[in-house]
Amino acid sequence: MNNKLRIALLCFIGTLSFMSCHKIDDGSFVEPITLYEKVKGSWTLSDVLQIDETAKTAGIQPDEISLYDQFDFSTFQITLDVDADNRPTAYRVDGNAPELFPSSGFWDLDTDFPRAAGPAPVINLYSDAGKTSLIGQLNISAMPGANPVMDLTLTRKTAGVSFVSYQYKLSKANQ
Amino acid sequence: MNRLIYCLLGCMLLLCPILKAQETITNPDRMWTVPAVYTLDEPVTWYFDFASATQVKDGEQLYLWIWAPTNPTGTPIPITYSGDRIWSIRFTPTEFFGMTVEELFANTEAFYFLIRDLDATKLTGTLSLPKTDYIKNFVESGKQMDFAPSDFQLGGTLSILFNANLVEGFLPAPSTVHMHGGLNDWSALQEFQAWIPEIREKTAFRHLGNGIYKKDIVPQDYFNVTEEFEMENVVFLAVKYNGNDATPDWAGASPDYKIIAPGVPEPLPPVLSFFPLKISIHDLLTITRDNNLRGQRLTYTITGGSKTISGELEGAMTRQRAYIHIAKEFSGMDISSLHIQIKDQNGLMIYDEDMPLVPVDNPEKN
Numbered sequence: 036m037n038n039k040l041r042i043a044l045l046c047f048i049g050t051l052s053f054m055s056c057h058k059i060d061d062g063s064f065v066e067p068i069t070l071y072e073k074v075k076g077s078w079t080l081s082d083v084l085q086i087d088e089t090a091k092t093a094g095i096q097p098d099e100i101s102l103y104d105q106f107d108f109s110t111f112q113i114t115l116d117v118d119a120d121n122r123p124t125a126y127r128v129d130g131n132a133p134e135l136f137p138s139s140g141f142w143d144l145d146t147d148f149p150r151a152a153g154p155a156p157v158i159n160l161y162s163d164a165g166k167t168s169l170i171g172q173l174n175i176s177a178m179p180g181a182n183p184v185m186d187l188t189l190t191r192k193t194a195g196v197s198f199v200s201y202q203y204k205l206s207k208a209n210q
Numbered sequence: 211m212n213r214l215i216y217c218l219l220g221c222m223l224l225l226c227p228i229l230k231a232q233e234t235i236t237n238p239d240r241m242w243t244v245p246a247v248y249t250l251d252e253p254v255t256w257y258f259d260f261a262s263a264t265q266v267k268d269g270e271q272l273y274l275w276i277w278a279p280t281n282p283t284g285t286p287i288p289i290t291y292s293g294d295r296i297w298s299i300r301f302t303p304t305e306f307f308g309m310t311v312e313e314l315f316a317n318t319e320a321f322y323f324l325i326r327d328l329d330a331t332k333l334t335g336t337l338s339l340p341k342t343d344y345i346k347n348f349v350e351s352g353k354q355m356d357f358a359p360s361d362f363q364l365g366g367t368l369s370i371l372f373n374a375n376l377v378e379g380f381l382p383a384p385s386t387v388h389m390h391g392g393l394n395d396w397s398a399l400q401e402f403q404a405w406i407p408e409i410r411e412k413t414a415f416r417h418l419g420n421g422i423y424k425k426d427i428v429p430q431d432y433f434n435v436t437e438e439f440e441m442e443n444v445v446f447l448a449v450k451y452n453g454n455d456a457t458p459d460w461a462g463a464s465p466d467y468k469i470i471a472p473g474v475p476e477p478l479p480p481v482l483s484f485f486p487l488k489i490s491i492h493d494l495l496t497i498t499r500d501n502n503l504r505g506q507r508l509t510y511t512i513t514g515g516s517k518t519i520s521g522e523l524e525g526a527m528t529r530q531r532a533y534i535h536i537a538k539e540f541s542g543m544d545i546s547s548l549h550i551q552i553k554d555q556n557g558l559m560i561y562d563e564d565m566p567l568v569p570v571d572n573p574e575k576n
Contacts, residue, residue, distance in 0.1 A: 085494060087486035100485055100496060105533040133494060133535055169573045191490060193568040198488040 069147040070156055071121045073179045078205035080111040080132070081184070088190070088197040099202075107131035112208060113187075115142055115158070126160065135201055136160060136171040136189055149178065158187065176202065183207035233332035235325065236263040241337065245426040246358035247344045247369035249418060250303040250311045256339060258289070258297045258325060265332050272297050275333070276323035279314055279341075282307050286328060297325070315343060345422055349373065355467045357444075362472065364430045364441045370469070372448045374421040377464045384461050385453025387423050388413040391433070391446030395468075395504035398433045402449045404458040410451065423448065444469040477501060482552065482561055490570045491545065495534045497552065499560070502527050506554050513549040514540040514567075523552075 084099045091098040102108050110130030118124050128138040141161040150156070156178070160171035177186035183206060190200040240259040248254040260266050273286030289299040303314060320340050326333035348356050354376045362368040374380045374387065388410065390402035403409040412432075415423035429441060445468050452461040470476055478501040485496040491514075499508055508523040508530050519539050523530035540548070545567060552561040 085486065085496075089487040090485075095487070097485065102494065102496075102533070106494065106535055133537060135492065135494075135537065171573055190572075191492070192571040193488070193490065195571065198568060199486045199490075199493055 067148070069121060070144055070149060070175075070178075071117050071123060071147070074144070074158070074175065074185060075115050075117040075121065075123075077112060077114040077208035078185060079208045080109060080203060081206050082204040083108045083111070083132075084200075084202040084204070086200040086202060088199055102201075106133050108133070111203065113203075113205070124164075136173070137162070140170055141166055173203075177204075179207070232330065233265055235260070235265045235332050235334045237334050237337060238263070238325070241339060242359070243339065244367045245369040246362075246367070247371060247424065247426075249345065249424075250314045250341075252416075253300060253302045255298050255300040257292070259295065260297065260325075261295045263295075263334075266295075268295060271328070272325050273328055274299055274323055275326055275330075276321065278320070278322035279309060279317035280307055286326065286330075289325070314341065317341075344371070345418055345424075349420075349422065352376070354464070357469050360472060362429075364435070364439060364471075365428060365437060367426050367428055368444065368469070370425045370427070370446070372415060372423040372425075372464070374423060374448065374464070377448075380448075380450070380462060380464060381421050383450045385451045386410070387415045387417065388449045388451055389415060389425055389427075389446050390449045390463070391444065393429060393433045393435060393439070393444060394442045395445055395506075397504060398435050398439070400433050402451075402460070404449075404451055404460060407455075410458075415448065441471045442474045443471055480560075484565070488568050489536060489565070491540055491543070491567045492537045492570060495536050497523060497532045497534065497550075498529060499523060499531075499552070500529050502530055503554075508552055508554055508560065510534075511551040511553075512536075512539075513551075514547075515543045515545045517543065 080103070082101055082103045085102050086099045087095075087097070090096070107130065109132075111132035112129040113126065114129070115126050116124045123143040124141065126140060126142040128134070137160060141164050143159055143161075143166060145157045145159060154174075156175045158173040158175065159166070159169055160173070162168045162170045171189070173187040173189055175185060176188040177184065179185045185205045185207075187203045187205060188200050189203075190197050192198065238258040239261045240257075242257050244255045244257065258272075266272065269291045271291075272289050274289050275286050276282075287299070289297045292298045303309075304311060307314065309317070318341070320338040322336060322338050324334045324337055344358075348371045354373055356371045358369050359366075370389070372387070374383065388402040388404075389400070390413070392399045392401075400413065401409075402413045415425045418424055429435075429444060430437060430439065435441075445466060447466050448464040450461040450463070452459045480502060481498075481500045483498045483500075485498065486493070489495050497510055502508065504527055506527070509520060510523065510532055511518060511520040512534065517540060519534075521532055521534070523532045525531050536548070547564045547566045549564050550561060551559065553559055
């Protein structure tokens with residue numbers, strides 16, 4: 036009986052030793068790709084739509100018009116800078132397009148990664164490098180994918196209700 | 211008794227050749243009057259188009275045989291060949307029938323007659339033209355302006371009626387009333403140049419009494435255009451003459467009227483719109499006006515606080531637009547509304563209203 040118990044115990048210890056010796060190869064660690072890598076850089080304008088949110092809600096036509104050929108909008112270019120670690124730093128707008136949001140400052144995203152569901156990611160614009168003073172918000176209404184194009188939408192609200200949006204249709208500038 | 215029978219038989223025999231020879235003329239394809247609107251005490255021409263009547267030779271002498279309201283002469287009345295198988299007769303009904311306007315209207319509803327040759331060997335069936343009281347109908351219509359015929363042509367007579375009673379402040383008129391008009395949205399003109407006596411005469415409306423005015427024009431002659439001119443509309447306003455030949459001038463005018471030429475589609479009404487429907491002081495505004503008049507040029511004036519900007523709407527007849535950088539023009543001003551005026555080149559005010567500027571929740575306030 037004692038022998039049987041001893042054999043069983045030895046078998047159990049042997050099994051344990053095998054388990055503890057198993058090593059999984061995870062490879063070397065790589066930082067996950069963030070949205071910053073997709074949206075960073077300089078973008079030029081291919082079109083700009085003014086959207087009448089009041090008309091859109093009420094089903095009145097027209098509810099959008101292109102302003103690309105007006106007000107020098109075609110000269111619009113926005114640059115979203117990042118540091119060596121792809122973390123957001125400053126942004127600036129070049130060209131003579133109407134300044135519908137401040138033309139320079141600092142930026143970040145409200146999320147580092149694409150959301151599976153829910154609202155589109157938002158670019159927050161700040162006046163200070165510490166990113167405490169919000170001066171604007173642009174929705175990324177179309178995210179760059181295989182094609183280097185992106186839509187940024189500025190929506191103005193009054194008493195919590197959207198009444199006008201400006202949709203900037205952008206293409207990655209040649210660098 | 212026998213004598214009576216013989217007498218009747220004799221009469222029938224006598225009538226036989228006449229009855230046998232009598233031929234029916236196909237009724238006119240079309241009958242009309244010029245002017246289309248006429249009072250019974252003014253000259254009018256009746257036209258008879260015998261294009262399809264094979265019984266009538268081109269230019270043949272035909273006669274009017276009329277019995278209602280009366281037969282004025284008791285004899286056939288010769289009518290005139292006007293070419294193209296159209297015959298006509300011109301007369302003034304009151305004189306022609308020796309009756310007053312009231313008597314004529316109190317008589318039959320229509321004029322009844324036939325057209326025949328001198329011996330009545332051939333004749334049409336009974337024909338009629340309505341005895342229309344155009345003026346009464348016009349007054350009852352409640353319209354400020356009406357015209358006839360609906361298929362008027364450049365080289366034909368157009369009758370225009372104007373009811374001055376329905377234009378606020380128009381009456382009393384110190385003197386005559388005149389037509390200040392044009393074709394195709396004022397591209398060919400016959401203005402009321404009050405200081406030129408011949409023009410006063412040419413442009414004068416005929417006063418039919420009680421503030422009702424009538425004018426007959428042949429557009430081609432009246433506006434002095436060629437027959438190739440493609441008439442799309444007749445525009446005019448009725449203008450009061452001050453009656454002072456020493457210092458002749460206008461003494462007031464009606465609104466503008468437009469008569470669309472037959473076959474020309476009714477123009478779409480002008481539409482003024484602002485985009486977007488709500489704006490803030492940080493936005494861009496687009497003013498659009500569609501379906502403008504020919505040659506109409508629009509300008510805008512926008513006032514916010516102590517600043518006023520102005521400019522032109524660019525484009526053509528179908529659409530004119532102005533893009534306005536409200537954010538730049540009124541930046542930094544503490545205002546809650548803008549006053550917008552839109553006028554055309556003649557000073558016609560198209561829009562004259564305040565537009566509120568909504569407050570913005572967003573952080574991006576320049």
